[in-house]
């Protein structure tokens with residue numbers, strides 16, 4: 001079975017978002033296998049390195065088959081594929097939520113198994129499914145993610161950038177779907193990770209307001225720019 005096919009490689013020229021954007025797509029692949037991206041010139045030290053990664057669930061279903069992938073520092077990487085291709089499985093393994101069957105992964109040089117504590121501090125995840133307590137306030141859930149209630153000024157900036165500051169005392173259940181999605185982004189950014197995963201980033205984030213897609217992506221890309229050295 002053929003591997004994922006890169007469909008776009010683009011160097012961004014905006015000085016505010018100095019990242020390259022790569023994406024890869026395979027229209028009919030199942031399971032996600034043999035993901036072999038061309039190695040970018042000068043990419044000696046990837047922020048994410050996946051080697052020979054396979055996953056067979058307890059049911060016997062093989063979701064990933066020998067995936068090899070490197071993502072550069074400062075790069076915005078889009079992984080496209082049909083439902084069930086294994087995208088969430090791959091992300092979940094890198095984030096330490098799902099155990100791999102075989103293969104290795106490093107995040108910012110930390111092995112996700114042997115050195116899992118360090119690896120996880122480097123990663124923020126906006127999951128595909130919303131996983132917040134509906135009765136909690138916005139401020140409570142974001143500060144909980146931050147862990148120590150430390151650096152409230154940083155959290156305040158994140159919530160303001162995501163147009164959530166006015167809602168900080170509101171219960172999550174009273175917010176709109178797009179606002180809930182942006183809370184997940186705020187939580188994922190709360191510990192200032194070097195790596196940010198957005199599993200299905202587009203659903204429910206509208207394009208119409210300053211807090212919608214444009215504003216949200218500015219925040220995400222801005223954080224990436226400041227953390228990707």
Ligand SMILES: Nc1ncnc2c1ncn2[C@@H]1O[C@H](COP(=O)(O)OP(=O)(O)OP(=O)(O)O)[C@@H](O)[C@H]1O
Nearest residue numbers: 057058059061063082083084085086087088089090
């Ligand atoms: N816990 C599990 N046990 C057994 N099979 C699973 C489990 N989780 C996922 N799968 C299967 O693994 C395959 C890949 O699922 P995954 O969620 O990674 O796909 P995806 O690419 O993220 O899909 P989508 O675009 O729909 O989010 C699917 O066939 C799914 O049914």
Ligand SMILES: [Mg+2]
Nearest residue numbers: 087088128199
């Ligand atoms: Mg998924």
